[in-house]
Amino acid sequence: MWEYTQKVKEHFKNPKNVGEIENADAIGEAGALSCGDKLKLYLKIENNVITDAKFQTFGCGSAVAASSILTEMLIGKTIEEAKKITNKQIADELGGLPPEKMHCSVMGREALEDALKNYLQDDEDWTELEIEPQETNSQIICHCFGITKQEIIDSITKNGAKTFDDVSKLTSAGLACGRCRELIENLIKEYIKTDKKEVLNPVQKIIKINNIIENVIEPELKKDMGGIELVNVDGNNVYVRLKGHCSACQNAKLTLKNFVETKLKELVDDEIVVLEE
Amino acid sequence: MNVYLDNNATTKIDDIVFEEMTAFLKENYANPSSMYDPARVCANAIEKARQEVADFLGAEDKNTIIFTSCGSESANTAIKGILEKTDKKHIITTQVEHPCVLSVYESLEKKGYSATYLGVDENGELDIEKLLSKITPETALVSVMHANNETGAIYPVEEIAREVKKIDNNIKIFVDGVQAAGKLPINLKDTLIDFYSISGHKFHAPKGVGVLYVKKGNLFEPLIHGGHQEGSLRAGTQNTAYIVAMGAAARLAKANLDYELTHVKRLRDKLEKGILDNVKNARLNSKSQNRTPNTTNIGFEYIEGELILLYLNDLGIFASSGSACTSGSLDPSHVLRAQKTPFTSLHGSIRFSLSRYTTEAEIDYALEHIPSVIKKIVQISPFQKELKALGM
Numbered sequence: 089m090w091e092y093t094q095k096v097k098e099h100f101k102n103p104k105n106v107g108e109i110e111n112a113d114a115i116g117e118a119g120a121l122s123c124g125d126k127l128k129l130y131l132k133i134e135n136n137v138i139t140d141a142k143f144q145t146f147g148c149g150s151a152v153a154a155s156s157i158l159t160e161m162l163i164g165k166t167i168e169e170a171k172k173i174t175n176k177q178i179a180d181e182l183g184g185l186p187p188e189k190m191h192c193s194v195m196g197r198e199a200l201e202d203a204l205k206n207y208l209q210d211d212e213d214w215t216e217l218e219i220e221p222q223e224t225n226s227q228i229i230c231h232c233f234g235i236t237k238q239e240i241i242d243s244i245t246k247n248g249a250k251t252f253d254d255v256s257k258l259t260s261a262g263l264a265c266g267r268c269r270e271l272i273e274n275l276i277k278e279y280i281k282t283d284k285k286e287v288l289n290p291v292q293k294i295i296k297i298n299n300i301i302e303n304v305i306e307p308e309l310k311k312d313m314g315g316i317e318l319v320n321v322d323g324n325n326v327y328v329r330l331k332g333h334c335s336a337c338q339n340a341k342l343t344l345k346n347f348v349e350t351k352l353k354e355l356v357d358d359e360i361v362v363l364e365e
Numbered sequence: 366m367n368v369y370l371d372n373n374a375t376t377k378i379d380d381i382v383f384e385e386m387t388a389f390l391k392e393n394y395a396n397p398s399s400m401y402d403p404a405r406v407c408a409n410a411i412e413k414a415r416q417e418v419a420d421f422l423g424a425e426d427k428n429t430i431i432f433t434s435c436g437s438e439s440a441n442t443a444i445k446g447i448l449e450k451t452d453k454k455h456i457i458t459t460q461v462e463h464p465c466v467l468s469v470y471e472s473l474e475k476k477g478y479s480a481t482y483l484g485v486d487e488n489g490e491l492d493i494e495k496l497l498s499k500i501t502p503e504t505a506l507v508s509v510m511h512a513n514n515e516t517g518a519i520y521p522v523e524e525i526a527r528e529v530k531k532i533d534n535n536i537k538i539f540v541d542g543v544q545a546a547g548k549l550p551i552n553l554k555d556t557l558i559d560f561y562s563i564s565g566h567k568f569h570a571p572k573g574v575g576v577l578y579v580k581k582g583n584l585f586e587p588l589i590h591g592g593h594q595e596g597s598l599r600a601g602t603q604n605t606a607y608i609v610a611m612g613a614a615a616r617l618a619k620a621n622l623d624y625e626l627t628h629v630k631r632l633r634d635k636l637e638k639g640i641l642d643n644v645k646n647a648r649l650n651s652k653s654q655n656r657t658p659n660t661t662n663i664g665f666e667y668i669e670g671e672l673i674l675l676y677l678n679d680l681g682i683f684a685s686s687g688s689a690c691t692s693g694s695l696d697p698s699h700v701l702r703a704q705k706t707p708f709t710s711l712h713g714s715i716r717f718s719l720s721r722y723t724t725e726a727e728i729d730y731a732l733e734h735i736p737s738v739i740k741k742i743v744q745i746s747p748f749q750k751e752l753k754a755l756g757m
Contacts, residue, residue: 100675106745121748124669124697124712128747144747146712148671152745 092149093183099153104160105142112142116203118195121146125192127155129199131162133207138162138170143199150182150189157181158196171204173197176234190232191264229275230261230268240272244279252276293356294321300355301328305348316348324359326352367681368727370636372567373514373544373660373718374685379569382613386571389606397603398594407605414612418576421615422561423552431577431595432608436543436564437465438588439577442599443539443560444469444508446585448478453505456480459491460703461518462510466541467699470508479503488653489518489704497528506537511545511561515700515716516651517660519549526557537583543567547618548625548657559583565607569720570614574607621721630658632728633719637661639732644739645756650706650714659719662701664710665739666755667748673715676738682731684717709751 092100109130119125125147132140141159145152158178162170175197179185185193204210225238243249243258255272256262262269288296301318309316315331330344349362369377389410397407415427424430433439444466448454458470460482470480481499485491491509500507507529512519526538539560545551547568553561561578565571579585579598591600640647646666665673670686677684697711706714717731743757 100672101679103745108749117747121667121712122708126747144745144749146667146746146748147669149675151669152672 090149090186090189092153092186095157095181095183096150096153096185099156099182100149103143103145103152103156105140105156105163106144107142108144109140109142114203114207116199116201116206118198118202119147124148125151125195127151127195127199129155129158129196129203131203131207133167136167138165138167147192147195148189150185151192151195153182154178154185154192154196155199158200162200167204167208170200173200175231187233187260188263194232194265229271230259230264232264233260235259235261237275240275241279244276250276250280288356290321296356297321297326297352297360300352301348304355305351308347309344314344316344319365324357324361326360326362327365328362329365366727366730368683368723368731370682370684370717370719370723370727370731372720372723373517373716375566375572376569376720377722378571378610379614379617381617382570382610385613386606386610389609393605397605398592407603410609410612411603411605414608414615417612418615421546421619422563422576422578423554424578425554425581428596429553429578429580431579431599432603432611433575433577433599434573434601434604435575436463436541436562436567437575439562439564439575440466440539440541441469442577442588443562443579443585444473444506445588447506447537447539447560447583448473449586450584451505453503454478455501455503456506456508457483457496457499457504458508459483459485459510459520461485461489461513461515461700462508463514463541463543466508466510485518485704487704487706489513489516489651489700490653490655491520491525493521493525493528496525497532500529500532500536502533504533504536506539508539508541510541510543511551512542512549512657513700514544515698516662516704517544517656517718518651518653519545519655519657522558523556526559530557544657544660547622548659550622553578553580560585565611565614568614568618570610571607574604574611576611624721626658629719629721629723632723632725633659633661633717635725636717636719636728636731637663639728640735643732643736646710646739646743646752648710650701650710651704660716661718662714662716664701664706665713665715665742666709667746667752668713668739668742670713670715672742672745673713673738676742677735680734680738682734684715686715 109132112130113133114131116129118127128144130142131138141162143155143159145155161173161181175193178196179190179193225241227237228234229237229240239259240255240261243255247258249255249258252262252269252272262272298318301316306316313332317329317331319329320327345362349360352360393406395403395407397404397411415430418430419427433442454477456470456478458480474480483491483496509520509522509525511522522540529536529538537559538557540558542561543564546563559580563576565574587598589600594600594603640663641649648664648666650662650664674684674686701711701714743752746752
């Protein structure tokens with residue numbers, strides 16, 4: 089059972105502005121029968137002002153409520169004002185929507201955009217209007233729930249999310265319209281690979297490389313009567329000295345360099361180059 | 366008036382069941398495994414319940430009955446327990462199983478098992494020949510539900526068991542009987558079904574108690590290890606009160622089976638016919654007569670299910686929906702999709718499920734209100750042209 093606010097209930101029980109507008113100046117549509125949600129929005133526009141708005145919705149309680157409140161929000165607004173209405177404002181106006189239902193507000197926003205674009209004969213991408221362009225981690229990835237890039241990265245690096253579903257469970261991102269799926273999957277690829285490679289200062293880096301050589305690499309080499317010693321770390325150049333059997337054999341040296349380098353790249357930094365002292 | 370038409374979700378506890386179980390929540394609290402007299406009272410009550418369930422299911426004897434905490438536990442125990450005892454890694458099941466079964470197979474697939482999910486036709490019926498053709502030497506388990514929770518479609522599990530065993534007698538048969546218990550006759554001793562699961566709260570026992578029937582001679586690895594309870598097949602101090610409730614509910618379900626098959630069915634048919642006759646955009650999902658007597662699933666075209674439920678709720682009519690919007694998942698019912706229900710009514714499908722407590726007056730009340738609720742919602746739909754064509 090969903091926790092719907094009183095306002096949501098009012099609007100789906102007695103929706104306002106249901107129906108068609110004959111000779112509407114703008115008509116917008118969003119959703120489809122097959123998806124279980126469809127909204128048709130009709131606008132009457134005079135002198136750049138929306139004088140009437142009506143809707144028809146195929147959808148659940150919150151879809152009807154979002155459509156109904158959207159028509160109320162629109163009447164009396166100028167086109168410029170209407171352009172700026174976000175899905176979050178629609179949800180807020182209803183006193184909030186359950187996380188899984190935020191896509192209903194997105195549908196409202198989409199139908200509005202479609203209607204205004206048809207009216208203005210405008211093909212430009214309006215997504216820029218919704219987001220302040222920013223390249224930082226506070227950039228919003230999931231617009232349905234307002235989940236930032238940082239929150240998604242945290243779910244991957246701190247809570248161990250490994251799949252899109254994991255991220256969804258932890259943050260709600262992608263739970264509604266799912267359009268951010270690709271962005272989230274890219275973040276997973278990026279951060280799962282690097283989650284062990286936190287940014288290290290030079291000293292931390294040397295300690296980490298030394299530990300890996302002692303605990304991971306050396307035990308492997310010992311099986312073949314070989315050995316390795318860390319001599320120096322200079323940026324991403326790791327200088328090592330080979331001992332025992334390994335040091336005598338040119339072929340072994342190559343294999344060894346590859347093995348050590350692969351391990352360190354995997355565990356510390358992609359840029360590492362192993363050099364023999 | 367409140368009209369509860371969601372008995373496939375859960376049922377009201379029968380008064381007699383409640384009365385019989387409460388003694389074991391109060392005075393008879395001893396651990397049934399203990400050595401003193403009060404414990405003997407509990408142990409005896411459990412064995413009586415075991416016999417009642419065995420009688421209800423037509424089992425060989427009461428030692429085939431294992432008490433669990435729910436239907437999902439019974440299903441998990443059977444499936445995982447069977448597979449742990451064999452090296453074979455292939456399972457045959459259907460696309461319309463309950464999630465408590467389907468998600469077990471999905472999880473096993475990640476661990477190296479392979480599963481064949483059989484489809485159904487538009488009435489929800491299964492092609493047995495096709496099922497048999499999927500058997501391979503690697504097949505360990507065939508798992509088919511007895512009746513579907515959403516549509517009530519009945520699957521010929523006895524015949525399936527017989528035919529599968531003809532091909533390979535080592536293949537185990539697990540039947541999820543949760544939606545059949547109390548609604549269909551079953552005589553497990555006359556079948557070749559190896560494992561059969563039921564859940565108490567679907568037939569007037571409380572939530573939190575289930576049963577797994579295991580035909581003699583079937584080995585399985587217990588899901589819950591621990592003490593020696595339930596013949597060391599299901600550890601954990603026995604829940605005497607709920608087991609007693611399960612026994613009483615089983616006894617009553619057996620006694621009321623005829624009533625379910627006649628009176629409940631008559632009321633279900635009345636509701637179904639009344640809706641289909643009076644609501645022009647209503648279509649029956651699963652037209653088959655081979656359905657549990659208490660269930661009907663009706664799709665209302667061009668409107669959405671959650672909204673129907675919310676409007677019905679305001680009138681005190683309680684039903685449920687295979688609609689995506691009610692469940693928390695965004696996908697509509699996997700059962701209705703498997704039987705290729707058209708998109709026009711897929712999202713507007715409502716399941717009405719009755720019980721022996723449903724009265725004629727309640728059905729009349731529902732029939733009085735459902736057409737006007739649908740009419741009201743239809744007015745909001747953007748598909749006016751299509752609805753008009755249907756006569757709405």
